[in-house]
Structures are given as structure tokens and as C-alpha cells.
Amino acid sequence: MQRDHVYISELGEHVGAEVTLRGWLSQKRSSGKIRFLVLRDGTGFVQCIAFVKNVSPETFEAAGQLSLESSLVVRGTVKADARAKGGYEIDVRELELIGDGGEFPIQPKEHGVEFLFDNRHLYLRSRTPQAVLRIRNEVVQACRDFFYERGFVLIDSPILTPAACEGTTTLFETDYFGQQAFLAQSGQLYLEPACMAFGKVYCFGPTFRAEKSKTRRHLTEFWMIEPEVAFLELAGLLDLAEEFVSYIVARVLDRCAEPLEFLERDTSGLEQIAAPFPRMTYDQAAEILRGEEAQKRMREAGAPPFEYGGDLGALDETILTEGKDLPLAITHWPKEIKSFYMQPAEDDPDKVLGLDLLAPEGYGEIIGGSQRIHDHDLLEQRIREHDLPMEAFQWYLETRRYGTVPHSGFGMGIERVVTWLCGIAHLREAIPYPRQIHRLYP
RNA sequence: UGCUCAGAAGCUCAAUGGCGAGCAGCCGGCUGUUAACCGGAAGGCAGUGGGUUCGACUCCCACCUGGGCAGCCA
Numbered sequence A: 001m002q003r004d005h006v007y008i009s010e011l012g013e014h015v016g017a018e019v020t021l022r023g024w025l026s027q028k029r030s031s032g033k034i035r036f037l038v039l040r041d042g043t044g045f046v047q048c049i050a051f052v053k054n055v056s057p058e059t060f061e062a063a064g065q066l067s068l069e070s071s072l073v074v075r076g077t078v079k080a081d082a083r084a085k086g087g088y089e090i091d092v093r094e095l096e097l098i099g100d101g102g103e104f105p106i107q108p109k110e111h112g113v114e115f116l117f118d119n120r121h122l123y124l125r126s127r128t129p130q131a132v133l134r135i136r137n138e139v140v141q142a143c144r145d146f147f148y149e150r151g152f153v154l155i156d157s158p159i160l161t162p163a164a165c166e167g168t169t170t171l172f173e174t175d176y177f178g179q180q181a182f183l184a185q186s187g188q189l190y191l192e193p194a195c196m197a198f199g200k201v202y203c204f205g206p207t208f209r210a211e212k213s214k215t216r217r218h219l220t221e222f223w224m225i226e227p228e229v230a231f232l233e234l235a236g237l238l239d240l241a242e243e244f245v246s247y248i249v250a251r252v253l254d255r256c257a258e259p260l261e262f263l264e265r266d267t268s269g270l271e272q273i274a275a276p277f278p279r280m281t282y283d284q285a286a287e288i289l290r291g292e293e294a295q296k297r298m299r300e301a302g303a304p305p306f307e308y309g310g311d312l313g314a315l316d317e318t319i320l321t322e323g324k325d326l327p328l329a330i331t332h333w334p335k336e337i338k339s340f341y342m343q344p345a346e347d348d349p350d351k352v353l354g355l356d357l358l359a360p361e362g363y364g365e366i367i368g369g370s371q372r373i374h375d376h377d378l379l380e381q382r383i384r385e386h387d388l389p390m391e392a393f394q395w396y397l398e399t400r401r402y403g404t405v406p407h408s409g410f411g412m413g414i415e416r417v418v419t420w421l422c423g424i425a426h427l428r429e430a431i432p433y434p435r436q437i438h439r440l441y442p
Numbered sequence B: 001u002g003c004u005c006a007g008a009a010g011c012u013c014a015a016u017g018g019c020g021a022g023c024a025g026c027c028g029g030c031u032g033u034u035a036a037c038c039g040g041a042a043g044g045c046a047g048u049g050g051g052u053u054c055g056a057c058u059c060c061c062a063c064c065u066g067g068g069c070a071g072c073c074a
Helices: A008-014 A057-065 A113-118 A127-149 A188-198 A234-255 A257-262 A282-289 A292-301 A314-321 A376-385 A390-401 A414-422
Strands: A018-030 A034-040 A045-051 A071-080 A088-099 A173-176 A179-183 A200-208 A221-230 A279-281 A328-334 A351-359 A364-372 A407-413
Touching: A008 A018, A008 A045, A008 A088, A018 A045, A018 A088, A034 A057, A034 A071, A045 A057, A057 A088, A127 A200, A127 A221, A127 A234, A127 A257, A127 A414, A188 A200, A188 A221, A188 A390, A188 A407, A221 A234, A221 A414, A234 A257, A234 A328, A234 A351, A234 A364, A234 A407, A234 A414, A257 A414, A279 A282, A282 A292, A282 A314, A282 A328, A292 A314, A314 A328, A314 A351, A314 A364, A351 A407, A351 A414, A364 A414, A376 A390, A407 A414
Parallel strands: A045 A088, A279 A328
Antiparallel strands: A018 A034, A018 A071, A034 A045, A071 A088, A173 A179, A200 A221, A221 A407, A328 A351, A351 A364, A364 A407
């Protein structure tokens, strides 16, 4: 493509030459005879210097008048300068204002959470969101590459779904031409039939949970990537999950050094990550959580004590993973606390072949999955036990009626992974426009 | 939904029951700044409603709005 301008990331190829840059004014400082304009164009930042003797009086005056976030065309000479961040500066010859920045609400200073997210559409221009969202971009691309390279076929699942798959309380309800419909909370039920057609499939899209969660680990709309594989059993699923996570981490370390550094992410732990990960059963985890040490921690934190048979709480997950570099896989869960479609363990029918993968450093669950029940009658029985509307599951049951095979899959929350890799505190930073119980704007 | 914290200038925050500052914006100064610096003017019915008091941003009650934590889960 023929261009008459260059990007900031390309400045190294143009040292000594006069170039045209296009972007936004991200910072400015001025003195009597010299003005510093920091330009941002999406590929980087560069400081442009307007010196009174090198530009016309009009241009010098204009450089002083510019407000933050004004869009600009800058013409000037590229100079290598040791004083410059990034190594280059622009000796400005000419400035052209495209759009005045006005009184830009986001200032180079601290702001409150509410203000920043009320202004998320403008906050995206700041460095921190850009670093996080670039890492998100890499995570998503790595996921797609991983599955593509291994012959998985992308099967997009519907977002508008007819009936409650796992109970309606956590689903957003909507009206579908007079019929009740729900926003999907998982593509899994649609992937299981698809894996009987393509063998290895995955879906990747937004999913919706109407839970009134108010924590740093929850969004009402988030992105989940879900593989589903025919003839795969729990052991193979563990291998797949570990290989998958290792691949993503390696890709981000390889290609996102700059944003990781900007976020001041200590990557020493991430660099250790490679399959296999430590694995334990629910019973083994319970053993640790019922230990003296763990119980004491829970009392001190005022957290509810762990009880055998129950799900893991946030502190439980932290106790199991803190100080560890590798994620932790937990399998063989009590069937009462897991979904109806999970395959029972052969040697212990009270346990199901579920898999949770906990990120290290207390970042919590990033993957949840299982081997699925492939026996028609057993699945039908489970649907009945869970008081689910049998008629809504007829098509799902048919996967088991016609040439059923053991199969397994999992879902990975993209924002959870991004939050962990970035080492940031809150999931809302990891998605461009977060949706939370108290946030539907912008 | 429960517990907890907080609502004051466009933004971020001080102040024993008797209203202040920084940043942004405006005016002016400075040839190397890195959230630049220096000077000046301007900017306020303190979330809403009630109560206590000579007097309430401050103490009490209710409500509203949001943050943090918990549960639920990715």
C-alpha cells in the first residue's frame, strides 16, 4: 500500500528524513521558545519538538494552543536522540490540526473507577487500557491459532437460545417474536453434536450470566472459548487444557513484552509455565483445605470454613494456588455441585469427571470442563433428577441416540486469563466495554 | 442479596461543629520538558430528605448512587 505518512513504530527506518505523522496529542509541555508535543498514533508514542526558530510563528503559536487529544498531522524530521523515550524525536516543521481535543475529560493523573468507566470510550486512549487490550488481542489470536493448527473446526454457537439449559435464574431473558428466549451462557450443548460431525470443534463468543455478582472476578457479559472433542476422555482433556494454556502464555511472553513491561508485570512466574501442571482430585484438595493451617486462615479471614462436598470459595482457591507458578488442575468433583451432563467416575459414582483449572497467584478459575455423559439413558435420568424440562433437551439427547461416543470439552474465560497474564486487579479492565451489574454504559 | 466503605469545584483529595488545595480550563512567564515548572484571576446550595444544635461537610435516621469483600461461576 502506498502511503504518504508513516507510523510511529516505523520511525527507525526514517532517521534523518522528513516524515508525516498522523495521530493524537497525548501530552504536551511548553517553555518560552520550545514546545513538546507527545503524539500517539496507535503504534506508539513520540515526542515532537516545536522550536521557535525551526517553525513559522503561526505553527509555533498553534503548538502552544493545542489541547490534549487533538488530532493532528505533524510534518518534521526524524532524529535519533538519547533523551527521547523510544530513541527518536520529531523536529517539527509543520502542524495541521484535524479535530480540536476540547476539554478532554481524562487527564494525565489519577481518576476514580466510576469516572474512568463512565468514560471508557475515551479511557481506551490511555496507556494502561491499551497495554491490557493488546495482550487480550494476543490471547485471542493465540487461542484461534492453537485450535486451527490442531485441526479444530470453528463452530459458532447461537447466542439466542430457546430454553434454559441449566436453570433460568442466571440467564438474561428476552422476547423472541413473542416467544421466550435467553442469551446463551455457554455454547457447549451445541458443540457436543458438532463434535460428532467434525471430531474436534470449538466456539468462541460472548456469553451472558445474569448473576448479580459484584466481585473483581465477574462480568455479566464475557468471552469464552470452548473446545469439544469426540472420543476424548478426562485424561486427554487435562492434556489439552494444559497444552492450551501453556501455548497462550508462551505466545504472550513472546509477543507482548512491551505491554507487559508497561504494566510492570513480573513475568518470572509465567516463564515457568509448561505442561504438565500439578493435578489433584477434589478429595486431595479437600484434604489440604481441612488441614489445620487452612482452617486457621479461613477463621482469620472471616471466610466461611471449607466443608467437604461443597464448592471451593475464593479463599480456598487462593490457599491452593498461592506461591505456585503453575496452574492447578482439580478433577473428580462431587456430582451434587456440578452440572447434570458430567460423566460419573467409574470407581466412584458420587464423583464426576469434571475439571477445574485454577490460575496461580489467586487469580481463580480460568477453565471449567468435563467429560460428558455419552450414555443416553443415564443422561436422560440426570435431566430428570435436575428437574430440567425434558422436551427442551430432545435434540441434545439425540447425540446419544445416534452413534454416541465418549467426548469431553471445557470453557475458558478470556477475561480471566487476560487479567491473570496482565497481573491486574479487576476483570473489567480486561474487556473493552465491561458489562456489570451496575454498568451498561457506555 | 449480605457485610463494609464512600458521596464536597470538570477530576483527585485535605480540614476537632464555624470550607481548603492540587490538576484541568482561562490569562501571563520560561530553550530540553517527561503526570514539567513559576505567577494571576475564576470556579462550591457539600447525593436526596429529615433530625440534633446558636450554628452541620462534620453528629443521628432514612433513602439514592457507587466502590471493596462474600456467594454464584469463566
